[in-house]
Amino acid sequence: MKISIISDEHFPYKGADTEVIVNTAAALGKAGADVTLVTPWLWHKQPEAGYLYDYYGVSTSFRHQAIFNPFPPERVIRSQQFLHAL
Secondary structure, three states: OEEEEEOOOOOOOOOHHHHHHHHHHHHHHHOOOEEEEEEEEEOOOOOOOOHHHHHHOOOOOOEEEEEEEOOOOOOOOOHHHHHHHO
Protein backbone atom coordinates (compact mmCIF):
# COMPACT_ATOMS: atom_id res chain seq x y z
CA MET A 1 0.00 0.00 0.00
CA LYS A 2 1.34 3.45 -0.94
CA ILE A 3 0.55 6.44 1.27
CA SER A 4 1.54 10.06 0.74
CA ILE A 5 1.23 12.45 3.65
CA ILE A 6 1.24 16.03 2.38
CA SER A 7 1.85 18.76 4.93
CA ASP A 8 2.29 22.52 4.67
CA GLU A 9 3.96 22.61 8.09
CA HIS A 10 7.55 23.77 8.30
CA PHE A 11 9.82 20.98 9.50
CA PRO A 12 11.50 20.66 11.89
CA TYR A 13 9.26 22.38 14.42
CA LYS A 14 8.54 21.69 18.08
CA GLY A 15 4.77 21.80 17.73
CA ALA A 16 2.54 18.86 18.54
CA ASP A 17 1.10 18.88 15.03
CA THR A 18 4.46 18.13 13.41
CA GLU A 19 5.16 15.44 16.02
CA VAL A 20 1.89 13.70 15.12
CA ILE A 21 2.57 13.90 11.38
CA VAL A 22 6.08 12.44 11.61
CA ASN A 23 5.12 9.76 14.15
CA THR A 24 2.15 8.72 12.00
CA ALA A 25 4.38 8.42 8.93
CA ALA A 26 6.90 6.32 10.91
CA ALA A 27 4.19 4.05 12.36
CA LEU A 28 2.57 3.45 8.97
CA GLY A 29 5.99 2.68 7.50
CA LYS A 30 6.73 0.19 10.29
CA ALA A 31 3.38 -1.47 9.61
CA GLY A 32 4.50 -2.18 6.06
CA ALA A 33 3.08 0.74 4.07
CA ASP A 34 5.20 2.59 1.49
CA VAL A 35 5.00 6.09 3.02
CA THR A 36 6.25 9.39 1.61
CA LEU A 37 6.06 12.55 3.72
CA VAL A 38 5.87 15.61 1.46
CA THR A 39 6.82 18.92 3.07
CA PRO A 40 7.83 22.40 1.91
CA TRP A 41 11.49 22.85 1.02
CA LEU A 42 12.71 25.85 3.00
CA TRP A 43 15.25 27.73 0.93
CA HIS A 44 16.82 29.43 3.93
CA LYS A 45 17.13 26.45 6.30
CA GLN A 46 16.74 23.10 4.59
CA PRO A 47 17.97 20.41 7.00
CA GLU A 48 20.42 17.70 5.98
CA ALA A 49 19.05 14.39 4.74
CA GLY A 50 18.22 12.22 7.74
CA TYR A 51 18.02 15.16 10.13
CA LEU A 52 14.23 14.91 10.30
CA TYR A 53 14.44 11.33 11.60
CA ASP A 54 17.01 12.28 14.25
CA TYR A 55 15.16 15.44 15.29
CA TYR A 56 11.91 13.58 16.00
CA GLY A 57 13.57 10.35 17.14
CA VAL A 58 11.74 8.09 14.68
CA SER A 59 12.90 5.24 12.48
CA THR A 60 13.66 5.68 8.80
CA SER A 61 10.61 3.63 7.82
CA PHE A 62 9.31 6.38 5.50
CA ARG A 63 10.70 8.69 2.84
CA HIS A 64 10.83 12.47 3.17
CA GLN A 65 10.34 14.52 -0.01
CA ALA A 66 10.77 18.28 0.19
CA ILE A 67 9.05 20.37 -2.51
CA PHE A 68 10.25 23.90 -3.32
CA ASN A 69 8.52 26.58 -1.25
CA PRO A 70 9.28 30.21 -2.23
CA PHE A 71 7.82 31.67 0.97
CA PRO A 72 9.67 31.82 4.30
CA PRO A 73 7.82 30.48 7.36
CA GLU A 74 7.70 33.96 8.89
CA ARG A 75 5.12 35.10 6.34
CA VAL A 76 2.00 36.59 7.88
CA ILE A 77 -0.54 35.98 5.12
CA ARG A 78 -0.39 32.47 3.74
CA SER A 79 -1.71 31.79 0.26
CA GLN A 80 -3.51 28.71 1.59
CA GLN A 81 -5.63 30.88 3.90
CA PHE A 82 -6.64 33.12 1.01
CA LEU A 83 -7.39 30.22 -1.32
CA HIS A 84 -9.42 28.38 1.33
CA ALA A 85 -11.56 31.49 1.77
CA LEU A 86 -12.36 31.50 -1.94
